[in-house]
Amino acid sequence: MAKSPEVKLAVFGRAGVGKSALVVRFLTKRFIWEYDPTLESTYRHQASIDEETVSMEILDTAGQEDVLQKEGHMRWGDGFILVYDITDRGSFEDVAPLKGLLDEVKRPKHVPLVLLGNKADLEHARQVATEEGERLAADMACAFYECSACSDQVGTGGGVAEAFHELCREIRRR
Ligand code: GDP
Numbered sequence: 306m307a308k309s310p311e312v313k314l315a316v317f318g319r320a321g322v323g324k325s326a327l328v329v330r331f332l333t334k335r336f337i338w339e340y341d342p343t344l345e346s347t348y349r350h351q352a353s354i355d356e357e358t359v360s361m362e363i364l365d366t367a368g369q370e371d372v373l374q375k376e377g378h379m380r381w382g383d384g385f386i387l388v389y390d391i392t393d394r395g396s397f398e399d400v401a402p403l404k405g406l407l408d409e410v411k412r413p414k415h416v417p418l419v420l421l422g423n424k425a426d427l428e429h430a431r432q433v434a435t436e437e438g439e440r441l442a443a444d445m446a447c448a449f450y451e452c453s454a455c456s457d458q459v460g461t462g463g464g465v466a467e468a469f470h471e472l473c474r475e476i477r478r479r
């Protein structure tokens with residue numbers, strides 16, 4: 306039997322980008338419309354990834370923390386999902402500073418990371434082109450997904466679960 310490594314994942318991004326909806330989609334395969342936006346929660350989850358059982362602890366941050374709280378979450382995590390909303394350019398512009406803070410907190414370690422553009426179902430309201438997301442991910446040397454917490458049928462490459470699984474793989478590689 307394969308052992309069951311534990312990884313700690315934290316989800317970051319501006320309030321309203323859909324962090325809670327994404328985490329719940331990953332855990333339950335359902336979409337739930339409303340969460341308390343100020344709520345911060347942790348969840349436990351087990352998944353079989355590449356035929357190995359991986360235990361995850363997932364921190365869904367509120368996105369309204371001050372720098373000290375953010376740094377605490379960053380120290381806690383082994384890997385990070387940086388989320389923006391493709392219909393909110395400001396949320397995209399928040400990503401690079403988050404990555405900067407992560408590098409500072411984790412230095413000199415490499416930081417396992419996935420960039421996720423959420424709300425890909427709202428194509429008509431898009432403010433951030435797919436290519437911009439790809440470019441930012443290339444700059445940060447991380448995987449990139451566009452997806453929707455509403456539906457796994459939208460976006461690139463395997464939906465929400467694939468982004469979480471890829472992050473677990475990235476952590477295990479180090
Ligand atoms: P958080 O503050 O980052 O945790 O964001 P929430 O998960 O609370 O979501 C904020 C709002 O965006 C809620 O009204 C959600 O229903 C909505 N939302 C989240 N993900 C999606 C998505 O993929 N598509 C659409 N259309 N709405 C979403």
Ligand code: MG
Nearest residue numbers: 324325342367
């Ligand atoms: Mg939330």
